[in-house]
Amino acid sequence: MVGDVDAGKSTILGRLLVDLGLVTPARLEELETSSSKRGVPIEYSFLLDAFQLERDQAITLDLTRIWVRTPDAEFVFVDAPGHRELIRNLLSGASEVDAAVMVVAADEGITLQTRRQALFLRWFGFANVLVAINKLDLADDPHAAYDTRAAEVTAFLDQLGMHPRAIVPVAARSGDGIVKPGPLTAWWKGPTLVEALGTLERAQTREDGPLRFVVQDVYRRDGKRLIAGRIESGTLERGEYLTFWPLQTGARVVAIHDWPDEIGSAATGASIAVELDARVFVDRGAVGSRAIDAPELGHAAQTTVVWLGVNPVRAGEPLRMRLGTREITVTLQKIEETIDPDTLEPRESEDLRSGDVGVISLVSRELIAADTNVSESSIGRFVLLRDGTIVAGGRIDAVVGHSRGEGATNVVAMTSSVERLERTVRNGHAGGVFWLTGLPSSGKSTVAMAVQRMLFERGRQVYVLDGDTLRTSLNVDLGFSDEDRSENVRRTAAVAGVFADAGFIVICALISPFSADRELARSAYPNGFHEIYVACDLQTAEKRDVKGHYGRARRGELTHFTGVSSPYEIPANPELVVDTATHRIDESAAQLLEYVEGHLVK
C-alpha cells in the first residue's frame, strides 16, 4: 500500500477488514465504543495500530504487514508509514508482494511522497499497480474530482513507464467503493477495490522462465550423490542434460527424487534431489540450466542496490555477495550513481548511506553466474553482507567481462577458456597458496622443500617459491627496507596466485615479518590462501644460524635483520602453526603435508 501518509491508506485497510467481515464483532464494538467516547467517527486505521491483536483464521498482523484470506484469494497488504520503511518492507516481503495499491487523495492529488514511492516501485520492477482515488467525501463533485485525479495519475505513471491495472474511486470513511459501492460512487461502472484486487495475477510467472535449478547441498545415499535444490524457474524433465554454472560441468539427469517418490518431471517451485549419470563436480551454490538459456557469466556486474547497512560503504570495500545459494567475495568497484531517498534526485557520491538507492559495479575473482531480470530469477537479485550481516539488497542489471583493480578499469581481461575447476578435476586436487612465515633459520625453506618432495611423489602439481631465490630474479631490485620487504611480499604473492590459478600447490617460504604484508599477500588468492606460521624461538633459530646471517647481524655487518635489528610480528590467526623448535624436520613436513592434503584433495 503506497501513497502519502495522509491519503488514507490505513483507513482503507481498516475499512476493508471490517467490510469483509474479518474483524470480530467484539473488536469492532470496542472500536465503536472508544470512538464515540471521544466523540469522533470510527477511525478504522486504529485497527492496525495494535501491537497485539487477537488471532483470527483470516488475518495475521505484523507491524506493517497484514495477511488476509478471503474465500477466493489470499492477500498480503504491506503498509509503510514512510519511504524508508517501504523500501525495507518491500524488500523483505518481496517474495509475497505482487502488486502495489497506490492511494491518492482526491483533495491533495499526487504529492512528493507519492512520486518518491512510485519511482521506487518502478525501480523495483512492479508491473501490477492499482490506484485508489480516496477521500471522495471531501469533494463537492466526486465524479469530477475522480476524473481530474485519474487523468493526472495516468499521465504521471505513464511518464514512469507504468500502467495501472485499474483506477478505483473510494471513500474509506464510509466504505463506498471498497467492498461494495455506495452513494459517493454510484456513478462508477467499474469494479470495487476488492473486485479489482481479485483480478490481479501473480506477477511472477516463473513457470515460463528459463530452467534454473539452484543447488543447496549434495547428499550421499547408498553410494549415490543426490543433488538437492529447488527449481526456481522453468521445469526439469528426467533424461535432460543439465549444465551447472559457473563451473560449466554437465551431465544427464537419470532420476528426480521427491521423497519417497521418484518423479518424471519437476515443476517450478519444487524442492527435489537429482541423480546424474556422471560424477561431475557440483556443490552448493551451483545453478543448473539448459545450455541454450544459460545464465550470464562474468567477473563483474553492474547492479542497482538499496543500502541497508547502518555504516556507509565506499568504493574499494570488499563485501560478501549471496546470489542464489552461492556466496562469493566481491569488491565494490565504483559507485556510478546514488539516488537520495529523500529527494529522489541523483547525486554524486563517494559513499552509499542507509536508505540510498545506488547503481554500483561489483567485481570478483570468482565467476558470477546471474540473470538480469529481477522478478523472474532468484539469481537476478542478491544481498551483500559485511561481517555476516545483510547490508544491501540488489539486482543484477548487467554482467560484464572481468576487470580488476584501479589501473585496469579500461582493460577488460579475457575470461579464461579453461576454468579453474577443470584443472582441479584433471589434477585431482585444487590449487592453493601455503604461505610459510617465520624468523630466519626457523626452517621455512627446509620444511617447504621437504613437503614439496612428499607432494610431488603423490602426483601433485607443486612448486616452492623461496624468498631468497626470488630475490635473485624477480625481486633482484629489492633490498630489506620495510618498503622493499612489502613489495617483495606483494610480488611473490601475485606470482603464487597465478600458479594457484593454474592449479598448482604453491609453497611460499618468506620471512614476511609484517602482518599487514601477509594480509596483502592473502588478497592475491583469498579463497585458497593459508598462512602457516613456522614457529621457532629466537634462541634456537640463532643457534642454528644456517646461513651465518645472525652472526653477521650481531656484529653489525648486516642491518635490518629480522630478529636482531628488524621486528617480526607473530601471526595472530595463522591457519596452521608448525613448531620447528620442538619437532624434527620430517615431523613438521608430515604435519604440513597432512594439512595441505586435507584442504586441497577431495
Add this chain to the structure above:
Amino acid sequence: MSSLDYLDELEARTIFILREAFSCVSPLAMLWSIGKDSTALLWMVRKAFLGEVPFPVVLLDTGMEFDEVYAFRDRLVADWSLPVANEPCPPESSVDQTLPPAARHAARKTAGLRALIGREGYRGIILGIRRDEQAIRAKERIFSPRNADGSWDPRSQPPELWDYYAYDVPDGAHVRIHPLLHWTELDIWRYTLREQIPYVPLYLAKDGKRYRSLGESNITFPITSSADTLEKIIAELEVTRDPERAGRAMDNESEDAFERLRTTGYM
C-alpha cells in the same frame, strides 16, 4: 506435467528452508513438541533429507504431558527411527515465580532449552511455530538470531530479503529456524490429511469435546466440538473465528505475559 498446488508450494518452501538450515548452520537440533505442527514438520524433514533425520530431535519434557501424547511419541520414535534426545526440564520451583501459574510451565521449557543449548552448543534450533498462532509470533523471521542468553528483540531484527536468511551466528548465540512460519492452522490440518501423517488422538472430539491445541495437561483445556475426523476439524476451522490457542491458559492469563515469555526465549 502439473504445477504445484497451494499445499505443494508451502511444503516445497519448508523443505527449502530446512535444507538451507542443514547446509549453513551447525550443529543443528529440532524441537519436537509432539503436536500436529511439529509432527508435520518432522514429516517434511524426512522428505527434505530423503528419509533421514540428520540432526537430533529434542523433546523438552516437563513430565506433565497427556498420557496419549507420550504414547504417540513412543510409537513414532519407533516407526520413524527418530534420533531423539529427551531433555527433562527443571522443576517449577526453579523458574520466575512472578509469572502467572501457566506461564511458569512455559518458563520451565525455556529453561530446559537454554540448558540444552548451553550444554550441547547448538547453533541452530528448528521449531514449528507459525505466524498465525499468536500476535507476537507474527513478527518473527524465518531465521531469527537469539542472543547468548536466549533473548530476542523484535524491534531490531535483521532484514530477510527474498530467500536470503541470517545464518551467521556469533559465538555463544544461536539462531531459531522457523520453517512453518508461513503455514496456517488450516494448512497444517489439510496437509496432515493429504499426507496421512499420524497425529495425537486427542485432537479428535470425544464426548463433545476436543483439544485444538496441546500444551501440558494441567494448562490445556478442550473446546466444545463434535469434529471426530480430520475432515470435520477442517470444516469446523473453515468457519470458526476463535483463536486457536484460546484453550491455553497461559496466553490468556495476562497479555504481556506471553510477550515477556517470548522476549526471554520461549518458543
